[in-house]
Amino acid sequence: MQPVKNESGSVIVLVTLMIVLLMVIVGLGLDTGQLTYTRNQGQSAVDAAALAAVSALPSRDPNQVNARAVAFNATNDYVASGTDALKSTDVSYVYYNFTTNNVERYNEPIATANGVRVAREGGHGITTPMFLTPLMNLLGMSTPGTQNVSVSAVATITTKPAIPIALWSNVCGAVGEEKTTEIKLQHPDQKDDTNSENSCWTTFLDCSSGAKDIKALFKVAEECSGGGANLGPIEIGTQICQNRGQANSALNYADDFFTKDHPNRWWLVPVIGGGGNCDPSNPTKITSWAKIYPTAVSSKGNPKTITAKVVCDPKYGNEFIDGNLCFNHRLVREPGKGY
Numbered sequence: 001m002q003p004v005k006n007e008s009g010s011v012i013v014l015v016t017l018m019i020v021l022l023m024v025i026v027g028l029g030l031d032t033g034q035l036t037y038t039r040n041q042g043q044s045a046v047d048a049a050a051l052a053a054v055s056a057l058p059s060r061d062p063n064q065v066n067a068r069a070v071a072f073n074a075t076n077d078y079v080a081s082g083t084d085a086l087k088s089t090d091v092s093y094v095y096y097n098f099t100t101n102n103v104e105r106y107n108e109p110i111a112t113a114n115g116v117r118v119a120r121e122g123g124h125g126i127t128t129p130m131f132l133t134p135l136m137n138l139l140g141m142s143t144p145g146t147q148n149v150s151v152s153a154v155a156t157i158t159t160k161p162a163i164p165i166a167l168w169s170n171v172c173g174a175v176g177e178e179k180t181t182e183i184k185l186q187h188p189d190q191k192d193d194t195n196s197e198n199s200c201w202t203t204f205l206d207c208s209s210g211a212k213d214i215k216a217l218f219k220v221a222e223e224c225s226g227g228g229a230n231l232g233p234i235e236i237g238t239q240i241c242q243n244r245g246q247a248n249s250a251l252n253y254a255d256d257f258f259t260k261d262h263p264n265r266w267w268l269v270p271v272i273g274g275g276g277n278c279d280p281s282n283p284t285k286i287t288s289w290a291k292i293y294p295t296a297v298s299s300k301g302n303p304k305t306i307t308a309k310v311v312c313d314p315k316y317g318n319e320f321i322d323g324n325l326c327f328n329h330r331l332v333r334e335p336g337k338g339y
Helices: 008-054 062-069 133-138 211-223 248-261
Strands: 091-097 102-106 115-120 126-129 146-149 151-159 165-168 178-184 199-204 239-243 267-272 284-298 305-312 327-332
Touching: 008 062, 008 115, 008 126, 008 146, 008 151, 008 327, 062 091, 062 115, 091 151, 102 115, 165 284, 165 305, 199 211, 211 248, 239 267, 248 284
Parallel strands: 165 267
Antiparallel strands: 091 102, 091 115, 115 151, 126 146, 151 327, 165 199, 178 305, 199 239, 239 284, 267 284, 284 305
């Protein structure tokens, strides 16, 4: 009879291997969960920072943009470490192409940017601890004790057209040419002393409107309020409503708006074909955009006029953010960077 071998120690080896394996599995789970948590918290932080920062972009002042980007650090303590607070160096500027829905240029000069990017990437990512490190070191493996998580967000800004004036295309000179002209609003009976009307009131997508709605749009442009105005997506090709009329109440409101409350600035207005009639029952498509710099408003005579510098250029559109007061902001994707 062969002697029975002592195999009692084999169970300990098996249990030890199982414990190590379980520790590895638990460590992987903890690390994966921590990385996911850190990324989610960090993404929320850069999203908020980008949206806050882009709201200051119309100022074209990097100090204002940076200040708003880091303003939420106190509430975005996403890994409980002061070393991970967002800094002004995490802020850069982009040019976003709204036609292709893609970031066309990174590191854009602030003077021409229409978006802000806030990012913590690569070696400057968000630092998070790795739970498997002590075990790996115990097993003789050298692994880093922390991992950097990369997050970024891009927020864009577009102008919200609201000034209730539509220029006829015959007001425009060559593209980009600045000229001083009298914006002459069409009289209700479609006649004036000189037959030289060149513009209409517009209430954009609201075709049942009057002086009250015209004044409400000036309020929208000033306060970014809804004001009961129907301002859906407005771009070249959008059919907008025109309104005849030269009510003194609307002209006086425009005078206060342009020359008293907000003097010395440019405003975005649509350009339509025009040339004959402002027909409230026949919406006309926007063919281009113009910026106007009003200097005087006259409510006397026929037609009544707004004297202004005018520059027409189809590229202005909702990207003309310098000088306007009311804007739309949104986060956009970065497929080129895998985000």
